[in-house]
Amino acid sequence: MPIVRSEEPIALVGGGQIGPVDLDLVLIRVNTVVAADGGAAPVLDSGRIPDAVIGDFDSLESRYRERVPVDRLFQIREQDSTDFDKALRSIDAPLVLGAGFLGGRLDHQLAVLNTLVRRQDQPCILLGEREVVFHAPPRIVFNVTPGDPVSLFPFLRATGRSRGLEWPIDNLVFEPNGQVGTSNRALAEVELQMDGPGLLVMLPRYALDQVMQAFLSGQTGRWPARAE
Structure with missing residues (x-):
């Protein structure tokens, strides 16, 4: 069952590499912000309290966790998935804008891109240092x-x-x-x-708003959820 629902786009912030303006680029475009585990830190440092923090909490420092109301903390203890996966599958929204998931360790980035494809039913745009990345819709x-x-x-x-x-x-x-x-x-x-899911698209960062508008237009179609 989804933890967070919205009729509008939602920001999802991770604890990975975030450029100096990345958080602002995402937060000014949404009303709801979700943190994936340690992603709560940059959100709190920006002066905003996440609407939800989702993950196994192995990278969420206590000094940040204590600043989030208990009813906004959603711990998922299983270790078979990444915090990005845990958070993305727990969101029901027309679009997710993600920051803090690209850059840094290559294995982490590959796991994130893998999740973009496996969670094919949840449109998501990830902001990187030079590009935006998304799973091609129909x-x-x-x-x-x-x-x-x-x-x-x-x-x-x-x-x-x-x-x-x-x-x-x-x-x-x-x-x-x-x-x-x-x-x-x-x-x-x-x-x-x-003809089917599975293709990732990478465009220059300036295309963020265009891609957002395309997904929110209702004309892209949407892949069905994969059977678990």
Whole structure:
């Protein structure tokens, strides 16, 4: 059962690498903020109390935990999933904006990207140092400056069609150990239509609002939850 529900986008903050303006970029776009375990620290340091803190609490220092009301602390003790997974699966919202999950240790980043694909029913945009990353929905349209990168990386076998890319994806089969689509480039407005889940999209950071608007438009479609 979801712990946090909202009809509006929700911010999810992790305890990983957060740039000097990353938190502000996310928080000014939402009314509700959830922290994944140690992500409560930067939220509290910003002067805001998280609406919920979710995780196993192995990285949440007591000096921060004591500042969060008890009814906002949700400890999930199992160790078979990351705190990002625990938090994302506990949110019911049209969109999640994540900060503090990219950068730092490579194994942590890979686990986060794995969760983006496994939690395919929860649209989520992650803010990185230079890019935004999201799991491609059934259909999405966005504008980036012609010549800017539109990188596509499969975590599952994926096929689809595109418009506005220098190298169209029509008739390609993407696979983690085969064809990938990194360093593709935009020619004009880009449209992706996917036959199934599994493809991650990486765009320049300035595209954050465009991608948000696309997800919130109701026109992207949504993948069903995977069977556990």
